Amino acid sequence: MAEMIFTRKYAAGEVIFRAGEMGRDAYLIERGRVRVTLPRTTTHSGQAGGDEVVIAELGPGEIFGEMSMIDDAPRSATVTAVEDTEAIVILRARFLRPLQTGNPLMNLVMRVVLSRFRNAQFRLVGATGGPSGSSLEEIRALALDRLQHEKAMRHGLEADEFEMHYQPIIDLATGRIAGFESLMRWRRGGPGGEMVSPGLFIPLAEETGLIVDLGRLALRHGLRDRNRFARAFAEAGQDQAEPFISVNVSGLQLAELDEIGEIAAIISQSETDPAVVKLEITETLMVQNIAHATEALKQLKGLGLSIAIDDFGTGYSSLSYLHQLPLDTLKIDRAFITNMDKSDNSRRVVHSVVQLAHALGIEMVAEGIEEPVQLAALRDLGCHYGQGYHMSRPLPVDAVLELIASRPHW
Numbered sequence: 001m002a003e004m005i006f007t008r009k010y011a012a013g014e015v016i017f018r019a020g021e022m023g024r025d026a027y028l029i030e031r032g033r034v035r036v037t038l039p040r041t042t043t044h045s046g047q048a049g050g051d052e053v054v055i056a057e058l059g060p061g062e063i064f065g066e067m068s069m070i071d072d073a074p075r076s077a078t079v080t081a082v083e084d085t086e087a088i089v090i091l092r093a094r095f096l097r098p099l100q101t102g103n104p105l106m107n108l109v110m111r112v113v114l115s116r117f118r119n120a121q122f123r124l125v126g127a128t129g130g131p132s133g134s135s136l137e138e139i140r141a142l143a144l145d146r147l148q149h150e151k152a153m154r155h156g157l158e159a160d161e162f163e164m165h166y167q168p169i170i171d172l173a174t175g176r177i178a179g180f181e182s183l184m185r186w187r188r189g190g191p192g193g194e195m196v197s198p199g200l201f202i203p204l205a206e207e208t209g210l211i212v213d214l215g216r217l218a219l220r221h222g223l224r225d226r227n228r229f230a231r232a233f234a235e236a237g238q239d240q241a242e243p244f245i246s247v248n249v250s251g252l253q254l255a256e257l258d259e260i261g262e263i264a265a266i267i268s269q270s271e272t273d274p275a276v277v278k279l280e281i282t283e284t285l286m287v288q289n290i291a292h293a294t295e296a297l298k299q300l301k302g303l304g305l306s307i308a309i310d311d312f313g314t315g316y317s318s319l320s321y322l323h324q325l326p327l328d329t330l331k332i333d334r335a336f337i338t339n340m341d342k343s344d345n346s347r348r349v350v351h352s353v354v355q356l357a358h359a360l361g362i363e364m365v366a367e368g369i370e371e372p373v374q375l376a377a378l379r380d381l382g383c384h385y386g387q388g389y390h391m392s393r394p395l396p397v398d399a400v401l402e403l404i405a406s407r408p409h410w
């Protein structure tokens with residue numbers, strides 16, 4: 001994106017903007033001085049206009065015009081250059097983007113503070129009522145919703161409302177189940193409650209730090225249930241290798257290396273061989289801090305676990321980090337598989353990733369196989385593993401046990 005910072009020059013006496021104009025940008029003074037004045041809109045004699053109150057004189061390093069930028073209301077003050085002045089223009093879009101995409105609570109607090117400040121300023125100069133913060137109610141509703149969600153999630157953790165579902169991962173050479181990916185579900189409000197999808201609650205869990213507790217729960221349940229699945233395979237008389245369990249881990253869970261000790265403890269308590277435990281971490285979270293990620297992965301590998309890179313191809317893909325990280329598995333994103341039979345490019349990407357995986361000596365999983373043609377094409381390419389609705393959706397434990405008993409193959 002083009003650099004959105006530029007400067008503007010104003011001669012002494014020049015009006016930079018007037019109260020009442022729609023505001024777009026804020027200014028950071030580099031050189032010179034400006035005077036900020038408020039119009040005294042209603043005087044005691046009832047006459048309008050004319051009269052102005054100086055509320056500030058600002059110099060280098062100070063900012064003005066920031067209020068209209070946030071709350072979409074007209075400029076509440078007039079700003080005039082006192083001396084020849086040079087100011088950096090901070091464009092509204094640049095400023096608002098992180099606020100809009102960020103935490104709604106922060107957004108709300110910011111707007112409330114602003115609207116109180118504006119109202120106080122208006123009272124100061126004797127005007128009746130400042131502008132009400134536009135869309136303030138909307139943001140208030142969002143923030144409230146978020147707080148209620150967080151509260152419900154904390155409650156849900158205590159009330160045991162989170163459960164794991166499991167999606168079989170198929171060995172494409174034999175057509176048999178090789179392992180399972182554990183996927184979290186939230187039955188909000190307990191048994192009989194609505195099922196909330198992880199796409200909705202994982203981001204909030206990451207924001208609030210609850211992901212650490214949820215991540216431990218996912219691993220604990222995943223290991224326990226994998227051991228049940230292993231017994232079920234034996235009972236079904238299926239002589240196959242121990243099924244592996246692939247558990248999603250948020251990069252934020254690994255922000256503190258201490259968490260690796262917790263992971264080790266959970267594995268040893270479950271009496272599971274770490275060799276059948278795979279952790280799935282998304283590409284984006286790894287490349288954000290490659291040095292930290294490398295260290296964390298090394299320590300995890302030291303426990304005997306294997307590591308899969310999830311959603312491969314969707315993030316800021318960089319081949320340069322691939323060989324730096326101790327990876328065992330690449331999971332190519334569903335988007336490529338979905339488009340394989342429609343687009344030559346997608347097919348070529350999948351083909352190259354299979355070759356890349358072979359060249360690096362790591363395994364590859366194709367996600368999101370929905371059609372028999374996709375399964376056949378992936379087999380032809382020599383892809384190791386596959387998962388998707390065509391074989392099975394993620395299932396609760398009992399349904400997995402039934403599936404195993406039916407000795408399926410695809």
Ligand code: C2E
Nearest residue numbers: 183184197198199202218248249250368369370388389394
């Ligand atoms: P993911 O790790 O990429 O998981 C795969 C998602 O694709 C799952 O969605 C799965 O149900 C879905 N899927 C599998 N096969 C197909 C298919 O053939 N077609 C289609 N359309 N979808 C398919 P789900 O269960 O809703 O999970 C969404 C995301 O939530 C996961 O994406 C993962 O990023 C996150 N998540 C789920 N469980 C956990 C967890 O325990 N911990 C963490 N940190 N994240 C989790």
Ligand code: CA
Nearest residue numbers: 181248280310
């Ligand atoms: Ca995953």
Ligand code: CA
Nearest residue numbers: 310311331367
């Ligand atoms: Ca994925």
